[in-house]
Amino acid sequence: MGESLNVGMIGCGTISGQYLATFERLPDIRLTAVADAEPERAQATARTTGATALSTEQLLASDDVDLVVNLTIPAAHLAVSAASLDAGKHVYSEKPLGSTLSEASQLLQKAESNDLRLGCAPDTVLGTGIQTARRVIDDDLIGRPTSATAFMQSPGPERWHPSPEFYYQPGGGPLLDMGPYYLSALVHLLGPVRRVVGMAGRHLDERVVGSGPRAGSRFPVEVDTHVTALLEHVDGALTTMVMSFDVAASETPKIEVHGIRGSVSVPDPNRFEGAVRLRRDGDAEWQEIAPSAGFRDGGRGCGISDLAQSLREGRPHRASAELAVHFLAVVDALERAAREGTVVDVENRCTRPDPLPLTRR
Numbered sequence: 001m002g003e004s005l006n007v008g009m010i011g012c013g014t015i016s017g018q019y020l021a022t023f024e025r026l027p028d029i030r031l032t033a034v035a036d037a038e039p040e041r042a043q044a045t046a047r048t049t050g051a052t053a054l055s056t057e058q059l060l061a062s063d064d065v066d067l068v069v070n071l072t073i074p075a076a077h078l079a080v081s082a083a084s085l086d087a088g089k090h091v092y093s094e095k096p097l098g099s100t101l102s103e104a105s106q107l108l109q110k111a112e113s114n115d116l117r118l119g120c121a122p123d124t125v126l127g128t129g130i131q132t133a134r135r136v137i138d139d140d141l142i143g144r145p146t147s148a149t150a151f152m153q154s155p156g157p158e159r160w161h162p163s164p165e166f167y168y169q170p171g172g173g174p175l176l177d178m179g180p181y182y183l184s185a186l187v188h189l190l191g192p193v194r195r196v197v198g199m200a201g202r203h204l205d206e207r208v209v210g211s212g213p214r215a216g217s218r219f220p221v222e223v224d225t226h227v228t229a230l231l232e233h234v235d236g237a238l239t240t241m242v243m244s245f246d247v248a249a250s251e252t253p254k255i256e257v258h259g260i261r262g263s264v265s266v267p268d269p270n271r272f273e274g275a276v277r278l279r280r281d282g283d284a285e286w287q288e289i290a291p292s293a294g295f296r297d298g299g300r301g302c303g304i305s306d307l308a309q310s311l312r313e314g315r316p317h318r319a320s321a322e323l324a325v326h327f328l329a330v331v332d333a334l335e336r337a338a339r340e341g342t343v344v345d346v347e348n349r350c351t352r353p354d355p356l357p358l359t360r361r
């Protein structure tokens with residue numbers, strides 16, 4: 001397997017547990033240090049992992065850290081990732097890479113000029129769900145793709161997240177929070193986006209914390225919470241997308257892709273696994289496709305393993321900052337389209353990441 005990559009984790013909150021569970025079974029990742037703005041969280045994580053609890057500054061100065069995993073809240077992503085790159089560390093950030101296109105582009109530029117790798121979640125799209133669906137399309141089983149639908153409709157994360165305020169502050173909202181899963185999946189399936197139209201709105205000015213010690217406390221909503229969009233991909237396929245925290249319940253499929261000879265039903269891009277189903281012209285029923293590509297039994301953090309391997313092999317990593325910047329360029333264009341009521345070109349392009357063969361980590 002070769003040398004392992006020494007990883008320092010900044011941000012030991014809700015999502016960190018999922019990364020830690022994956023790290024335990026990744027032979028090419030060694031968690032050496034952890035830090036959090038609330039030091040007792042880092043200390044608690046250190047006790048269960050054997051990593052050393054440090055301040056952020058100490059972690060960035062440590063020779064035992066090659067790559068920083070940035071699991072802080074979105075508003076802190078830019079500062080933490082920029083400081084990590086300045087300290088000469090590779091970085092893998094939770095999504096979004098930055099709160100705006102300009103923040104994310106700055107980070108990508110900094111990484112490139114310092115010759116460092118910058119990766120970004122989501123890596124769920126490297127699981128068997130999205131990768132098998134991609135293989136169905138790449139193997140021409142539905143013919144030329146013509147359209148897709150992508151729906152994330154929920155009542156919002158404040159029912160279960162004990163500190164949900166960040167979801168409703170700049171850098172949050174359903175598009176920035178959940179859009180990365182859907183847009184990354186759509187880029188894998190259909191390629192980058194070249195034009196958008198959209199509308200956005202919000203339904204409540206205040207929300208209520210639903211769980212944890214602050215349950216019942218109210219907080220303001222500062223972002224749009226329902227976004228509808230049409231995306232035109234570079235090869236002409238058209239996606240209809242809805243991202244919402246304003247929907248009580250929904251039965252719309254997560255993603256479907258339609259081609260000139262058939263359709264593929266694509267599982268939740270926020271999960272590594274899920275049923276991929278194909279129905280071609282003339283078929284009486286949907287047919288489930290066995291996993292044929294992607295990380296088997298994947299977990300959050302597999303993208304870092306792919307990055308570690310890509311460093312050894314001298315190839316691009318798949319959960320890339322380039323894709324994360326493209327996502328933010330689409331968001332930027334959508335916000336303008338919604339504001340101005342116009343069709344907006346997306347100037348940015350990203351490379352469609354390489355497909356991932358069936359892999360176990």
Ligand SMILES: NC(=O)c1ccc[n+]([C@@H]2O[C@H](COP(=O)([O-])OP(=O)(O)OC[C@H]3O[C@@H](n4cnc5c(N)ncnc54)[C@H](O)[C@@H]3O)[C@@H](O)[C@H]2O)c1
Nearest residue numbers: 011012013014015016036037038071072073074076094095
């Ligand atoms: N919670 C989820 O289910 C989930 C799922 C996927 C992705 N994410 C993403 O993961 C990231 C973290 O989310 P979370 O739910 O774990 O949030 P959280 O609030 O539970 O945890 C964030 C942690 O980061 C620490 N932190 C904040 N700013 C910091 C700074 N400047 N320096 C050091 N530490 C700092 C906080 O003290 C906290 O412990 C977000 O980008 C979110 O979008 C969360």
